[in-house]
Amino acid sequence: MEPASVSYSSLSTIGSGGLVGFMLGLLGGGGSILATPLLLYVVGVAQPHVAIGTGALAVSVNAFANFASHAIKGHVWWRCAVVFSSLGIVGALAGSSLGKAMDGDHLIFLFGILMLVVGILMLKPKKAVAVECRPVDLRMCLATGAVALAAGATSGFFGIGGGFLIVPGLMLATGMPMINAIGTSLLSVGVFGLATALNYASSGLVDWRLAAEFIGGGIIGGTFGMLLATRLSAYKNVLNRLFAVLISMVAGYILYRNAGPFLPK
Numbered sequence: 001m002e003p004a005s006v007s008y009s010s011l012s013t014i015g016s017g018g019l020v021g022f023m024l025g026l027l028g029g030g031g032s033i034l035a036t037p038l039l040l041y042v043v044g045v046a047q048p049h050v051a052i053g054t055g056a057l058a059v060s061v062n063a064f065a066n067f068a069s070h071a072i073k074g075h076v077w078w079r080c081a082v083v084f085s086s087l088g089i090v091g092a093l094a095g096s097s098l099g100k101a102m103d104g105d106h107l108i109f110l111f112g113i114l115m116l117v118v119g120i121l122m123l124k125p126k127k128a129v130a131v132e133c134r135p136v137d138l139r140m141c142l143a144t145g146a147v148a149l150a151a152g153a154t155s156g157f158f159g160i161g162g163g164f165l166i167v168p169g170l171m172l173a174t175g176m177p178m179i180n181a182i183g184t185s186l187l188s189v190g191v192f193g194l195a196t197a198l199n200y201a202s203s204g205l206v207d208w209r210l211a212a213e214f215i216g217g218g219i220i221g222g223t224f225g226m227l228l229a230t231r232l233s234a235y236k237n238v239l240n241r242l243f244a245v246l247i248s249m250v251a252g253y254i255l256y257r258n259a260g261p262f263l264p265k
Contacts, residue, residue: 008043010213016042017058017217024062024218025225026232027243030122032059032161033115035214037250040108041257043210048104050207052111052159053200056096057211059161060193062218067186075183077176084148084170084184085191091152092192096199099157105258111158112254115247118164122244143173148188155192156199163189 016038023031035055036048045051070076099107147169155162166185170176176184200206232239 008045008207008210013043013210013213014217014220017214018221019217020058020214021062021218021221021223022225023221023243024066025222025227026229027225027236027240030118030164030240030243030247032062033118033247034250035059036108036111036159037115037254039210039214041253043214045207045210047205048108049100049200049203049205052099052107053197053205054207054211054214056159056193056200057197057206058214058218059159060190060197061215062222063161063186063190063193065219065222067183067190070183070186073183075179076187077174077180077184080144080170080174080176081184081187084144084166085188087145087148088152088155088188089191089195091149091154092156092195093199095153095156096159096196097156099159099196100200100203100205107158108254109258112251112258114158114160115251115254119244119246119248119251121164122247123241144170147173151188152192152195155189156196159193159196159200161189162192 016035019038020031020035023034032055035058036051039045039051039055040048045054067076147166151162151165151169154160154165163182163185166188167178167181170181170184171178197206197211229236
């Protein structure tokens, strides 16, 4: 647990949250994966577990805000959203418990590998996925449950939103269109992040003041990102690839900083 005397710069915290919110507003997703690295290396949080727990809370609040917007537009398949979130929360609690028990440096090293994988996937050209609505039968329910548990566990373990797993998983399991998968996934992202944050908070691993400032910055940054998104919509593929390069560079830095325990002595 962080000592009570630890004080962080509000400017760096709000600025880091603003960057995450800006990227989310501009690109529509992916920015939350930068929350933990920014908290560690820009804000200066000393303990990886505190950065993950605090970041998970910020991810959750942002996801719920975006979910409300999609729900108003009618993009949410409510039954799938509720069932997926209910099952996935089991995975999120199990994953976050495992993450808390792991050495912080080892956990951040694995986080760096995950960021590198996400960056590479974002660099690949997106192909249209042919989907068709499937009947609600045992096979569909089992597939959806398996994806929910896996996505929840990954989200809880790393303290991330996990949308990059949930969206394609929902499409493959249920056959829903991408816009509905994005809107529906956000309830799960919010629930998984909240479950992770509360699990970490139970061990004193969430800095609430820090989270409030980070979230406040995210709201401001997200507003500007959304305003700019319409003007740069024609360049979205370019922006996505530039962001993927940024993620990959941050991943390389994380792996460099935390590779010590894995190198031969």
